[in-house]
Amino acid sequence: MYIPGLDWSNLIVAEPGAAYQFEASQSKRWIEVLVDCPGATGIYTYKLPKEMLSIQPGDILSVPFGTQQVGAIAIRLLERPPANLATDKIREVEDIISAGFFSSIYWELLQKVAEYYYTPLMQVIKVALPPGLLGKSQRRIRLKPEITLSADVLSTTARQVLQLLQAQSTGDYSITYLQRQVRGANRGVKELLRRGWVESYLEAPKATKPKLQKAVTLVGSGFETDVTPRQREILEILRRRGGDMWLSELLQVSNANSSTVKALEQKGYVVIQEREMLRAENSPQLAADAPKTLTPAQTQALAAITSLNGAAQVLLHGVTGSGKTEVYLQAIAPLLARGQSALVLVPEIGLTPQLTDRFRARFGDKVCVYHSALSDGERYDTWRQMLTGEPQVVIGTRSAVYSPLPKLGIIILDEEHDSSFKQDSPIPTYHARNVAQWRAELENCPLVLGSATPSLESWVGLKDKETRRQGDKGGRGDRYYLSLPERIGARPLPPVEVIDMRHELHLGNRSIFSRSLQTALQEIQATQQQGILFIHRRGHSTFVSCRSCGYVVECPNCDVSLAYHHAEIGASQMLQCHYCNYVRSHPRSCPDCGSPYLKFFGSGTQKVAQELAQQFPQLRIIRFDSDTTRTKGAHRELLTRFANKEADLLVGTQMLTKGLDLPQVTLVGVIAADGLLHLADYRASERAFQTLTQVAGRAGRGEDSGRVIIQTYTPEHPVIQAVARHEYEPFTAAELEQRAALNYPPYGRLILLRLSSTDAEQVEQVALNIASILRSPEATYEILGPAPASIVRVANRYRWQILIKLGDAANLPNWDEVRSHCPPVVSLTIDVDPLNMM
Numbered sequence: 001m002y003i004p005g006l007d008w009s010n011l012i013v014a015e016p017g018a019a020y021q022f023e024a025s026q027s028k029r030w031i032e033v034l035v036d037c038p039g040a041t042g043i044y045t046y047k048l049p050k051e052m053l054s055i056q057p058g059d060i061l062s063v064p065f066g067t068q069q070v071g072a073i074a075i076r077l078l079e080r081p082p083a084n085l086a087t088d089k090i091r092e093v094e095d096i097i098s099a100g101f102f103s104s105i106y107w108e109l110l111q112k113v114a115e116y117y118y119t120p121l122m123q124v125i126k127v128a129l130p131p132g133l134l135g136k137s138q139r140r141i142r143l144k145p146e147i148t149l150s151a152d153v154l155s156t157t158a159r160q161v162l163q164l165l166q167a168q169s170t171g172d173y174s175i176t177y178l179q180r181q182v183r184g185a186n187r188g189v190k191e192l193l194r195r196g197w198v199e200s201y202l203e204a205p206k207a208t209k210p211k212l213q214k215a216v217t218l219v220g221s222g223f224e225t226d227v228t229p230r231q232r233e234i235l236e237i238l239r240r241r242g243g244d245m246w247l248s249e250l251l252q253v254s255n256a257n258s259s260t261v262k263a264l265e266q267k268g269y270v271v272i273q274e275r276e277m278l279r280a281e282n283s284p285q286l287a288a289d290a291p292k293t294l295t296p297a298q299t300q301a302l303a304a305i306t307s308l309n310g311a312a313q314v315l316l317h318g319v320t321g322s323g324k325t326e327v328y329l330q331a332i333a334p335l336l337a338r339g340q341s342a343l344v345l346v347p348e349i350g351l352t353p354q355l356t357d358r359f360r361a362r363f364g365d366k367v368c369v370y371h372s373a374l375s376d377g378e379r380y381d382t383w384r385q386m387l388t389g390e391p392q393v394v395i396g397t398r399s400a401v402y403s404p405l406p407k408l409g410i411i412i413l414d415e416e417h418d419s420s421f422k423q424d425s426p427i428p429t430y431h432a433r434n435v436a437q438w439r440a441e442l443e444n445c446p447l448v449l450g451s452a453t454p455s456l457e458s459w460v461g462l463k464d465k466e467t468r469r470q471g472d473k474g475g476r477g478d479r480y481y482l483s484l485p486e487r488i489g490a491r492p493l494p495p496v497e498v499i500d501m502r503h504e505l506h507l508g509n510r511s512i513f514s515r516s517l518q519t520a521l522q523e524i525q526a527t528q529q530q531g532i533l534f535i536h537r538r539g540h541s542t543f544v545s546c547r548s549c550g551y552v553v554e555c556p557n558c559d560v561s562l563a564y565h566h567a568e569i570g571a572s573q574m575l576q577c578h579y580c581n582y583v584r585s586h587p588r589s590c591p592d593c594g595s596p597y598l599k600f601f602g603s604g605t606q607k608v609a610q611e612l613a614q615q616f617p618q619l620r621i622i623r624f625d626s627d628t629t630r631t632k633g634a635h636r637e638l639l640t641r642f643a644n645k646e647a648d649l650l651v652g653t654q655m656l657t658k659g660l661d662l663p664q665v666t667l668v669g670v671i672a673a674d675g676l677l678h679l680a681d682y683r684a685s686e687r688a689f690q691t692l693t694q695v696a697g698r699a700g701r702g703e704d705s706g707r708v709i710i711q712t713y714t715p716e717h718p719v720i721q722a723v724a725r726h727e728y729e730p731f732t733a734a735e736l737e738q739r740a741a742l743n744y745p746p747y748g749r750l751i752l753l754r755l756s757s758t759d760a761e762q763v764e765q766v767a768l769n770i771a772s773i774l775r776s777p778e779a780t781y782e783i784l785g786p787a788p789a790s791i792v793r794v795a796n797r798y799r800w801q802i803l804i805k806l807g808d809a810a811n812l813p814n815w816d817e818v819r820s821h822c823p824p825v826v827s828l829t830i831d832v833d834p835l836n837m838m
Helices: 104-116 121-128 156-167 175-181 185-195 229-240 247-254 258-266 296-306 324-337 349-366 376-386 398-402 432-443 456-460 465-470 501-506 515-527 605-615 634-643 684-696 718-724 728-742 760-774 815-820
Strands: 030-035 044-047 060-065 068-078 095-098 138-143 172-174 198-203 212-218 244-246 270-276 312-318 341-345 367-370 393-396 408-414 446-451 472-474 477-484 496-500 530-534 543-546 563-566 573-576 583-585 598-601 621-624 649-652 665-670 707-712 749-757 782-794 797-806 827-832
Touching: 030 060, 030 121, 044 060, 044 068, 104 121, 104 432, 121 398, 138 156, 138 175, 156 172, 156 175, 156 185, 172 175, 175 185, 185 198, 212 229, 212 247, 229 244, 229 247, 229 258, 244 247, 247 258, 258 270, 296 312, 296 324, 296 477, 312 324, 312 432, 324 341, 324 349, 324 408, 324 446, 341 398, 341 432, 349 367, 349 393, 349 634, 367 376, 393 398, 398 432, 408 432, 432 446, 456 728, 496 501, 496 515, 496 718, 515 530, 515 665, 515 707, 543 563, 605 621, 605 649, 621 634, 665 684, 684 707, 684 718, 684 728, 707 718, 718 728, 749 760, 749 782, 760 782, 760 797, 760 815, 815 827
Parallel strands: 312 446, 312 477, 341 393, 341 408, 367 393, 408 446, 496 707, 530 649, 530 665, 621 649, 665 707
Antiparallel strands: 030 044, 030 068, 060 068, 060 095, 138 172, 138 198, 212 244, 212 270, 472 477, 543 598, 563 573, 573 583, 749 797, 749 827, 782 797
8 A cells, every 4th residue: 555645765763673762853743643443544643742752653652533542553753744734633642552663674564565465554564563552442431520410310321321330439331331231321321421420531452561570589699697497498599590580480499488588588688570571382391402414405405595695585395304494494593693583484373383392492492483373462572572683583374474573584484385374364465475575675685485395486487497506686686496306314205005986986895994094094003103194174074964855954144064063072963164153053854854864975084083983993093173273282282192102193184284294104094185176266286286295295204114095086187196106397387387378377467356245236236346347448457257256155245256367567457446336335355366266
């Protein structure tokens, strides 16, 4: 988003890593801000109170806006207000929520994201900031003191409101609470306001605050003659621990009470003071890890990365188990020694425990984690820790690309091909790879994209062999291709056995496990090895249907069938929508014809685990999907149990395919590969190849060789054949040829307009109107649609789509005009470079 009149070069900001130097000019008494309020997309001017002249661009403020108090970002200081504003009409800033969060480079990055993804800058800022820093206030009503009240003259509604306020010790309630308790409360409040019996005020937004905890510090080193034996014991513990401990820890270790420590403070031997304690994700104590001896390919890749000086893009193409993580670790080590930091992005929260443990074993407390599963306080503290400028390694999911590391030396995207790096909603619909690339250019540091199955977007620019060898000297920095073609220790890639399930059915095998997979599971049990079973759906069954009339139990809010889930505890059975989370009990008979003959169709992780328990009762099983990893720390707990050999099989969904390093796994079974192949999406083949190759790569990473069994009803499919032969380049060449013929990414660009509304007719009409506007005579792009989405209704909202195909010289639509034809009841999302076409 471009804001007219906003000159970013004049922002008063700190240099990266330096403390903010406040300008002492008393003449700059006004400030321009972006406010956090729906519909407010421009900049607004406020006056600075005398006590807030230290405010600087990048500060997070609380300001009055209309009838509410909202969060705002300070943009630019002014010596005088704009000429079109009357000075006496300009309102004052209320408070400083947090000071000094942005550098000039960071501002430029956020503006680039806003412009490319057609998103208001404030919305980008909200995505980049940790939660809790921006927030709205709420209006409250309180009784005025020393006023004589007579309820006899009031209406019934006003009397009820008054009685509620009088019953409260402070005589103070939020207007929201009063509205819930009294019907028509707004009329009653207005009556009380007219009489002057109550007053209305705005409660400031509650900002996330540092966590304070009491610490005990030893002072002096003289001989104590006036202390008790218990007090002397406490002093000895403090000396052994370096003279400084948290009070809670000291009391736990010494088994003493706080009064004993306070007595030592009164005698002058210790000082008790509140100190900030950073909230962070709990992690186990790890043994120190030394750098590993590298293979020749790893050595060559590391040398190439560490020799880079400035912005560059590197594609590290390494087969599964080739040691990409060790290359990352050894590339980061010299940067930390030079006082620089590293940013490592992974696609899933489930990957962070394993990767974080490896990094912490190497770099200790210089490693921190940033992702959405952390509490607001943990994210806030981690964010502030980054601003200190100390060398550190931040590991996180896609939102961590906005981490405000001031001395960034390298950015790494592990499993860069994964679609989880793309945000579909809410806006901005950014891809972390794009943002990382822009950031690397701004920070003048290398960007390393690592994968065993690189995305076609990353691959296509480096497909020429000469480019791969020497680097592409482009306008966006050098681009290089580095290869790790073999596994560590020259271990072979696991052989892939493709099972034709049509043949299994012909032989009378109606189990979801082929005969070959059954034999392999028996061998796992006999040899006490471990395996992984992959299926692309969670739950028990895909849908429930009546065998008498064919009725399928559907979600009342979405145009999809309900999936069957079997409760883990008890005998309850439920049907759940995987789109809107609607849940109902499983019916005893058909809701349409009353027949008791209901049957489950399709398979999910629950059904696979259930079938395993029946056929192989001695096998210990852990399910690893979004149903079993919802609680905090569940990913780490389940993987730790599996690594400790507390289970024989890990049964899971796509979460298992994303770079997990489990050396003890010798068997990988894919239950139903066909569910990945036949989707109405031009990327279906690429995604299926990546998923199957990645999950196959979990086998045979340790000392024992591995094997992979893929079950399918279409063994002749090109994707299945390419996976079985480990042929990335031939598959990619064929896929790129098809994309080029249709001008699809990576050769062309797409923009998907998603429209939704609770009114089916209105959203259809708006879609038709917008498509007509887009098909203007001067348009040089192609319009596909409008058309209903693949699933028309989700959560009682009807969805339509318009796809825009941009050529090399395509002009862009006027987005302001497009939005102007969208009434408030119709939601419009502009998805730039969409990955999900469903």
